[in-house]
Amino acid sequence: xxxxxxxxxxxxxxxxxxxxxxxxxxxxxxxxxxxxxxxxxxxxxxxxxxxxxxxxxxxxxxxxxxxxxxxxxxxxxxxxxxxxxxxxxxxxxxxxxxxxxxxxxxxxxxxxxxxxxxxxxxxxxxxxxxxxxxxxxxxxxxxxxxxxxxxxxxxxxxxxxxxxxxxxxxxxxxxxxxxxxxxxxxxxxxxxxxxxxxxxxxxxxxxxxxxxxxxxxxxxxxxxxxxxxxxxxxxxxxxxxxxxxxxxxxxxxxx
Numbered sequence: 001x002x003x004x005x006x007x008x009x010x011x012x013x014x015x016x017x018x019x020x021x022x023x024x025x026x027x028x029x030x031x032x033x034x035x036x037x038x039x040x041x042x043x044x045x046x047x048x049x050x051x052x053x054x055x056x057x058x059x060x061x062x063x064x065x066x067x068x069x070x071x072x073x074x075x076x077x078x079x080x081x082x083x084x085x086x087x088x089x090x091x092x093x094x095x096x097x098x099x100x101x102x103x104x105x106x107x108x109x110x111x112x113x114x115x116x117x118x119x120x121x122x123x124x125x126x127x128x129x130x131x132x133x134x135x136x137x138x139x140x141x142x143x144x145x146x147x148x149x150x151x152x153x154x155x156x157x158x159x160x161x162x163x164x165x166x167x168x169x170x171x172x173x174x175x176x177x178x179x180x181x182x183x184x185x186x187x188x189x190x191x192x193x194x195x196x197x198x199x200x201x202x203x204x205x206x207x208x209x210x211x212x213x214x215x216x217x218x219x220x221x222x223x224x225x226x227x228x229x230x231x232x233x234x235x236x237x238x239x240x241x242x243x244x245x246x247x248x249x250x251x252x253x254x255x
Contacts, residue, residue: 034069063093
């Protein structure tokens with residue numbers, strides 16, 4: 001028993017640190033939630049920071065660009081049209097999923113309005129007075145179709161559920177423990193919380209995620225959480241991954 005315990009400890013200590021592919025630097029940005037001001041500030045930091053980067057630099061946006069904050073439409077315009085300081089990819093969050101589902105079923109607004117849907121619609125100039133009384137969902141859907149630029153909807157539709165580079169797996173919410181990363185269900189990738197957050201075992205990749213706001217970025221053996229609650233805290237965070245290094249950039253109040 002003693003030797004078994006010692007062998008496990010030795011194996012854990014000797015395990016190589018997770019790395020991204022050689023010659024690559026990744027900036028993974030947490031939940032933005034309508035805070036265009038913070039997004040612009042963080043992108044300026046990434047632009048400066050990336051000047052001394054390797055040839056292959058990538059920004060991964062982890063989803064939840066919309067709702068709650070004041071300027072969802074501005075965030076989507078910036079992400080859909082640029083300019084961006086580096087090549088980038090955009091992942092889907094559960095809030096983007098709610099927007100897309102609303103186009104198909106306006107009655108979903110009854111639930112979505114409790115998660116920031118009113119702020120989203122207001123940012124496009126949609127009258128939300130009837131919605132606040134639990135009415136006019138179809139009318140609001142039709143108004144959004146008219147007012148929302150086609151490029152914004154196309155941007156949302158083209159978001160991906162995950163990407164993986166080296167020893168890291170990037171998604172919005174997390175993964176189902178015990179299921180290989182690339183076999184995860186879209187619902188778990190967008191919505192999972194406690195089952196993932198409580199899990200302390202190893203997965204086939206280190207998961208970089210948002211979805212669950214934390215006061216400070218979290219680094220665990222099996223995951224990194226960069227959602228610092230931008231819409232409420234006025235702090236937007238990105239983790240920077242290069243070789244085995246991990247560091248953070250943040251934009252906002254008292255940063």
